[in-house]
Amino acid sequence: MSHLNALTICGVRLFSPEENQKVLFSTPVTLFLGQNGCGKTTIIECIRYALTGEIPAxxxxxxxxxxxxxxxxxxxxxxxxxxxxxxxxxxxxxxxRFMQVQKKADGKMQFKSLNVNIRKHAPDGETNDISGRCVDADNFCCNSLGVSKSILNNVLFCHQENSYWPLDEPKKLKEKFDEIFEAVKYNKYIDFVRKDIKNRQLNIKVEYFVVNSYLCQNCGYLNLVLISASICDKNDKTSNFFKAYVKRGNVNVCLVKSYLALMLQCQFCTIIRLHFF
Incomplete structure (x- = not known):
């Protein structure tokens, strides 16, 4: 089970930029107690920023x-x-995560996120440094915790000013639930699956038409051979050749029919899946 161990803050809000201040977390519960303005919310904001890269509102x-x-x-x-x-x-x-605020020549302030460093210590003692873009770091943290980014932002480390969203109007509440359960991604995936099934079904129909045409053509050839064999004398070597040819042709026809039956079964399965989705 994933859990937090420690947090170090420097230069954030009221925390001094000259020294690192460390917060240790207990298991299973850590309680923050203090007066207004002492930095309780800042700690939650820093945890959220470290994991998701989201700047507080x-x-x-x-x-x-x-x-x-x-x-x-x-x-x-x-x-x-x-x-x-x-x-x-x-x-x-x-x-x-490292960041800075710079005062421009025109007096405006500009916030900038700098580099992100991730170090992983495995239980066997192996240590790996993971470098990459901020987006990759965000995904890595969420995946390693086993929690989606939307749940971290809206449930676990939700800002106190935004914690009343369950009491919001129905439309906004639905949007929030869609974000938490990633309904947009689910709908996009369903659309992709539907299009893929339709394309596969179309390809099966085309291939079925081609194979069926080939089967009908070969059946016609076999009928002509049978007619030719019936005309020839029973003891004639040509008749025996025709019969052997017809025998091999019947085997091929059986194989093609089995292939067509399998194609129809696959087409039926795609229709069932398409109807299900």
Whole structure:
């Protein structure tokens, strides 16, 4: 079972940019207790940001997520979040995200996500560093926890200002459930399966028509051979040749008929699946 081990925060909101502050998590429950403004929500936001890369709402695109450069009279403030957790197969994962807020010449603030580092410690002692784009890091964290990104954002680490979505109006509630259960991806996959089944069914029909035409043509040839054999004398060697040819032809016809029956069975299965979907 996956669980969180420790969180290190530096330069995020009220946390100092000069030193790392570490939070250890207990199992199975960790309780945060403190006065308003002491950083309880910030801890949840940092966990969510480390796992999903999602910037908290109400931070003006991340500008308010880090320390304000004006407070320290600098042009750039940097911060980082490091989360250590155990995934669903026992690996210890450490994900580190680095970001900065820069004050432009026109006085505007700009938030920028920097590099993401992921280190995996296997139970056998092997250590691997995983590098990649932020999107790959997000997918890696969600997959290693065994939880989708939408559940992390809307259920497990939902911001307190957005935690009342179950009481929202029906339309927005449906949209939220569709996001959590990834209904859009499911519908897209169903459409893809339907199109694929239709294409396969069309290919089977075309192939069935070709093979059936070949069968009818060969049956016609065999009938001509039978007529020719009946005209010839019974003791004639030509008649024996015709009979052997007809015998081999009948075997081929049986094989082709079996193939056609199999094709009809496959076509029936595709029709059933198409009707089911």
């Amino acid at each position: 109400g931070t003006n695109n991340g500008q308010g997520f880090l320390n304000d450069p004006d407070m320290t009279h600098v042009s750039i403030t940097k911060g980082n979040v490091k989360l250590k957790y155990t995934d669903n197969i026992g690996n210890v994962i450490t994900v580190s």
